[in-house]
Amino acid sequence: QVQLVESGGGLVQAGGSLRLSCAASGVIFSINPMAWYRQAPGKQRELVARITSDASRNYADSVKGRFTISRDNVKKMVWLQMNSLSPEDTAVYYCNVRLGTKDYWGQGTQVTVSS
DSSP: OOEEEEEOOEEEETTOOEEEEEEEESSOGGGSOEEEEEEOTTSOOEEEEEEOTTOOEEEOTTTTTTEEEEEETTTTEEEEEEOSOOGGGOEEEEEEEEETTEEEEOOOEEEEEEO
């Protein structure tokens, strides 16, 4: 059974930083791309960053240069380092893995950036 557990969200002032963590289990972690998505109130869930098994990364244009995704295949962890946060980054952040055609999600962690 695939489980993704996020942590690290919270309230931060604009310009601050947060580091989100995602612990994975029940999946052959090392071979699968991992991703972070976010969903702001009244908006659709959107891709924030993705990292492949060989650590190739891609980012949403809105976070390039500010966010960094990383992973540890031994620990089965993926992180999202978020710097220079702005109120527009306020959302629930979700860890994701896609196995075949099925998406698996964590419970989400709330990030709130105050101005």
